[in-house]
Amino acid sequence: MSSIDPTEVFRQEAAELFETLEGALLDLCQRPDDRELVDSAFRALHTIKGSGAMFGFDKVAAFTHEFETAFELVRKGEIKPTQALISVALAAKDYIRALIEAPESTDSIIGDAILDDLKQFVALPGTAAEPGQSAPMPQAPAARPAAHAGWRLYLEFDSHILCNGSNPLDLLDDLCKLGSCFAVPVIDGIPMLEELEPDHCYLKWDVTLHSDCGRAAIDDVFMFVQDEMKLTLAPLATQAEAAAPEVALQIEPLEAATVAEVAPAVEAAPARATEAAAKAPAAAEQRRDEPKRNEGIATVRVQAERLDELMDRVGELVIAQARLTQLAAAGSDLSIKMIAEEIERLAASLRDTTMGARMVPIGSLFGRFRRLVHDLSRDLAKPVEFVTSGEDTELDKTMIECLADPLVHLIRNAIDHGIEDSPRRAAAGKTENGRIELTAVHSGAQVLVTVKDNGGGLNTARIRAKAEEQGLIAPGATLSDHEIHQFLFHPGFSTAPTISALSGRGVGMDVVKRTIENMRGTIDLATRPGQGTTVTLRLPLTLAIIEGLLIRVGGGRYIIPLSAVEECVELMPEHQRSRGRNFLNVRGNLVPFLKLRELLQVPGSPELHQKTIIISTGESRVGLVADQIIGNHQTVIKSLSKLHSDVTIFSGAAILGDGTAALILDVAQLVAAAQAQSEKQIYEAA
Amino acid sequence: MATVLTVDDSPSIRQMIKVTLEPAGHSVIEAGDGAQGLARAQSSRPDLVITDLNMPTMNGMELIRALRKQPSLTGLPIVFLTTESNDALKQEAKSAGATGWITKPFKPEQLLAVVAKLVRS
Numbered sequence: 001m002s003s004i005d006p007t008e009v010f011r012q013e014a015a016e017l018f019e020t021l022e023g024a025l026l027d028l029c030q031r032p033d034d035r036e037l038v039d040s041a042f043r044a045l046h047t048i049k050g051s052g053a054m055f056g057f058d059k060v061a062a063f064t065h066e067f068e069t070a071f072e073l074v075r076k077g078e079i080k081p082t083q084a085l086i087s088v089a090l091a092a093k094d095y096i097r098a099l100i101e102a103p104e105s106t107d108s109i110i111g112d113a114i115l116d117d118l119k120q121f122v123a124l125p126g127t128a129a130e131p132g133q134s135a136p137m138p139q140a141p142a143a144r145p146a147a148h149a150g151w152r153l154y155l156e157f158d159s160h161i162l163c164n165g166s167n168p169l170d171l172l173d174d175l176c177k178l179g180s181c182f183a184v185p186v187i188d189g190i191p192m193l194e195e196l197e198p199d200h201c202y203l204k205w206d207v208t209l210h211s212d213c214g215r216a217a218i219d220d221v222f223m224f225v226q227d228e229m230k231l232t233l234a235p236l237a238t239q240a241e242a243a244a245p246e247v248a249l250q251i252e253p254l255e256a257a258t259v260a261e262v263a264p265a266v267e268a269a270p271a272r273a274t275e276a277a278a279k280a281p282a283a284a285e286q287r288r289d290e291p292k293r294n295e296g297i298a299t300v301r302v303q304a305e306r307l308d309e310l311m312d313r314v315g316e317l318v319i320a321q322a323r324l325t326q327l328a329a330a331g332s333d334l335s336i337k338m339i340a341e342e343i344e345r346l347a348a349s350l351r352d353t354t355m356g357a358r359m360v361p362i363g364s365l366f367g368r369f370r371r372l373v374h375d376l377s378r379d380l381a382k383p384v385e386f387v388t389s390g391e392d393t394e395l396d397k398t399m400i401e402c403l404a405d406p407l408v409h410l411i412r413n414a415i416d417h418g419i420e421d422s423p424r425r426a427a428a429g430k431t432e433n434g435r436i437e438l439t440a441v442h443s444g445a446q447v448l449v450t451v452k453d454n455g456g457g458l459n460t461a462r463i464r465a466k467a468e469e470q471g472l473i474a475p476g477a478t479l480s481d482h483e484i485h486q487f488l489f490h491p492g493f494s495t496a497p498t499i500s501a502l503s504g505r506g507v508g509m510d511v512v513k514r515t516i517e518n519m520r521g522t523i524d525l526a527t528r529p530g531q532g533t534t535v536t537l538r539l540p541l542t543l544a545i546i547e548g549l550l551i552r553v554g555g556g557r558y559i560i561p562l563s564a565v566e567e568c569v570e571l572m573p574e575h576q577r578s579r580g581r582n583f584l585n586v587r588g589n590l591v592p593f594l595k596l597r598e599l600l601q602v603p604g605s606p607e608l609h610q611k612t613i614i615i616s617t618g619e620s621r622v623g624l625v626a627d628q629i630i631g632n633h634q635t636v637i638k639s640l641s642k643l644h645s646d647v648t649i650f651s652g653a654a655i656l657g658d659g660t661a662a663l664i665l666d667v668a669q670l671v672a673a674a675q676a677q678s679e680k681q682i683y684e685a686a
Numbered sequence: 687m688a689t690v691l692t693v694d695d696s697p698s699i700r701q702m703i704k705v706t707l708e709p710a711g712h713s714v715i716e717a718g719d720g721a722q723g724l725a726r727a728q729s730s731r732p733d734l735v736i737t738d739l740n741m742p743t744m745n746g747m748e749l750i751r752a753l754r755k756q757p758s759l760t761g762l763p764i765v766f767l768t769t770e771s772n773d774a775l776k777q778e779a780k781s782a783g784a785t786g787w788i789t790k791p792f793k794p795e796q797l798l799a800v801v802a803k804l805v806r807s
Contacts, residue, residue: 010698043695046740050769051698053791061791163754165763165785170806199760224786224803227777299718301697 010055012301014100017044018093019367025089026370028081042068042075048096060099063111067092070118079121088117090371150179150210151218154232157225159200166225168201174221179211208236304397307358314347314354315545315636319655321347322634326658348634351545359541360400362440362449363391368404369411373436376415382422383433384415390440395447399519399539403449406512410451410535411436413508418455418533428530430454446521446563447541452534458527460484466493485525489513520561520651522668548635548654549613550662551626554602557662559635559654560624564615564667571610571625584612584623593623594674599649617668624670637664649673687711688805691732693723693749694767695741699790703736706794707801720744724752727759733805735764736788739779747782754783763804767792 024041031037045068053061067089073079081089092114098106153175157168175181186204190196209218215233222231321343328340366388377384395403419425419434426432437452460481467473467487487493491510516523521539540546540563548559569586571593583590593612596602612623635654640647651666690712692703697718704714715730717723720737721744727735735753739746746766753759763785768775776787788800 009701013696013698043740043742046769047696050767050790051696054702055698162761164780164783165761165804167761167806170803173806174803227780 007055009301010051010057011100013051014048014097017048018097019364020044021048021093022090022371023367025086025093026374029083029086029374032081038071038075038081042071045071052100057100057103059103059108059111060096063092063099063115064096066115066118067096070121082121085121088114088121092118149236150208150212152234152236153205153207153209153218154230155205155207156230156232157201157204158228159197159202161201161225161228163199164228166228168203168205171221171225172205172207175207175209175218178213178217178221179209181210182208210236302357307354307397310354311358314351318347318351318545318634318636322656323659351634355396355541355545358397359394360397361391362393362395362400362403362447363388365400365404365407366391366438366440369407369438372408372411373415376412377434380415380421382415382419384419385433385435386438387435388438393440393442393447395440395539396541402515402519403537403539406515406537407438407449407451409508409512411438414451414453414455414533414535418453418457420456424456428456443538447539449537449539450534452532454532457529457531457533458485458488458525460527460529463487482525485527488525489523517668520666546635546637546664548633548664550630550633550656551596551611551613552628552630553596553600553626554604556600556602557630557656557660558596558600558626559633559662559664560613560615560667561635561664562632564617566614566616566621568629569612569614569623571612586614586623589621591621591623593625594671595625597625597627599670599674599677615667617671620671622667622671624665624667633662635664687713688733688801689713689715689730690801690805691715691717691723691727691730691735693717693720693726693735693737693741693746695719695738699738699767703797706797710798710801712801720746720749720752723749727753727762728756731759732762734801735762736767737764738767739775747779750779750782750784765800765804 021041021044024037024044028034028037028041045064049061049064049068052058052064071089074081074085079085095106095111095114099111155168155171157166161168172181172183175183184206186206187202189204190202196202218233219226222229321340325340325344328336331337369388370386373384373386376382414436415434419436420428420430422432425434435454437450439452440447440449442448464473464479464484467484467490468475470493472487472490472493473479488509489512493509513523516537516539519539521537524536524538525533526536527533540561547562549562549565551558551560567586569584571584582593582595584593585591591614595606597606606625607627610625610627611629612625613629614621614623616622633654633656637652637654639652640650644650648669649666650663651669652664653661654664656662687710690703690707692700692714693716694700694703695718700714700716704716707714715726715732717726719741723735723737724744726732737746737749741749744752750764750766753762753764764783765786765788766779766784767788767790768779769790779787785804786800788797
């Protein structure tokens, strides 16, 4: 159980706290009067400080303490969280983070500089006290006290002490550990039975302690209760005095052993009695408390690899289940069929649950960009408003990680190139603040993530000129605007006249496109001159399992992602004979179709009843002609080996119920390949 | 040995308490805030509660008051964790019904000593 390194747990937690802290600080920029934000920032700091000290990050604790002291003033409303203060606070946050992540390589000079900055806003005490060093635990016995034989104590506890969880007998036990101890209960405070409150402590004790311990050791014993008791204590002066018990005791001392026997009985009574006595009020109490109690979502931290492993296993299970189903369907044993059906249902729900466990709300990613926008807009002196929506949209964890870099790039582009600087915005009659919207929404089996700016939009003419200059298109070629914009995704393509630190190197958009396509997603650009640009990423919900349509072409079986399939129609014989480009009339719309037999170079003549699967790729619809449609198939995607990495028309493979493999068609690539092929044919024919 | 309920919004503190107390033979159950802590205390009947004061949803002070209102949990020792040696805060927690406190940062021995002090087997 304790195999997890506690320091690692702390680091993970700190990383989350930093996000909270940063979020709160950035929100404070906009809503400086929001108490909730100040409190949440303060709580994050507080925890970082406390936990940091516990795990040996002393520098973190010391620095955070100063930071916290400054923030305390904000919390008390003594100073306002101004923009400048928040900038310093953000820098301080980055410094603490560095202290935790790389304690050795972090220079404390930076920390001192930040503290100096902080002091401009708040009068920090010159040297802040070490964060809470005083621990209330029994310290090592202090220096040997002057020679005396021991102590004489008189203990009188407040009556409610039992209710608060302290047990006088335990305290007496602790006293006994200091030396030989002689305790006599004083019973004159005990009332008559009818007045006796069972959970009150009426006993007092007179204790003679033969020990050479110091006063501090005795104080330690009673440290938690010192405010709830009267402790009278005097040193026993001489050996003689200590040896002879005082005559002035209020009752005759009993044997110490007898005291110990009597006392537990007194102690045992209160708890039991109250328990029964107050059942009814308890129920009422609970009901009253209920609405206040917030049902927090209990969470368990699981390492990501374990989830991946689980997903793998579920994948194997789904494959095994498919084989079982096939076997059961072939036989005639009804009970096997029932079991197979049941297992199919269970496997499907297990798969959904497992996929759900891998889902992470995209909000965790969005949070990171607020800082990016804040910093960029400051560096470029372009005031930008950053709006996010759909933070709750969930995506596979691995995809969230892969999405971070592309989105950083898109947002940078939007601020650097998209949003105009203030004079130009004013000239165009726009609001002074630029606006960037980052949204995520579910759309069927896909998630759409859009980055939208209200800047100047793409300069189509310039892109075209650049493309011609680089020899990507022939001068004068007729291209739609949409086609021209696609050149932005071409490797090494940049229209930025100068290279800034942020963008203009022409490395990026092609990488973004490749990253997105590796996730089986697509990227699309839409722009309106003078009004802005919208980049839309379409992403599948998960990378591991898809619903597929299993088809047969010749002897081979292939899978088309079901999310791409629109409908299936029969291919009429008259279409089969047509030459050149093939079109199909689907309810009045002409849809081009591709013969998979030809594309995949399957030998032999087509079978009699060919089927067409209409798929949609982006904005166009294409038909794929196959020999047979076998049906829906739960597809666990296995990636192809490195050897096949240049085969673009297949995105992976899947193992079928009978143990054979089927290739998964990458629809977009397939259509692109077919287009390239037919263009080549036309070119050669001409 | 004792069953200890740790109530803290910081998983690392809970972890720390767990790795300190479990080898000593105690069993540790966890809760992430006061509300959860109250529910777990009612369901699991721990021998000791160690709670943070600063928590979302229901803070430590509210938790202590709520626990003390539970007749079935009378006499349950409650220890609170505090970073400041802030006497006013300590007083408030004590009068809310806390039994003792531990000042963060604490060493494992200190934690074990507090548990040994308040829980007898």
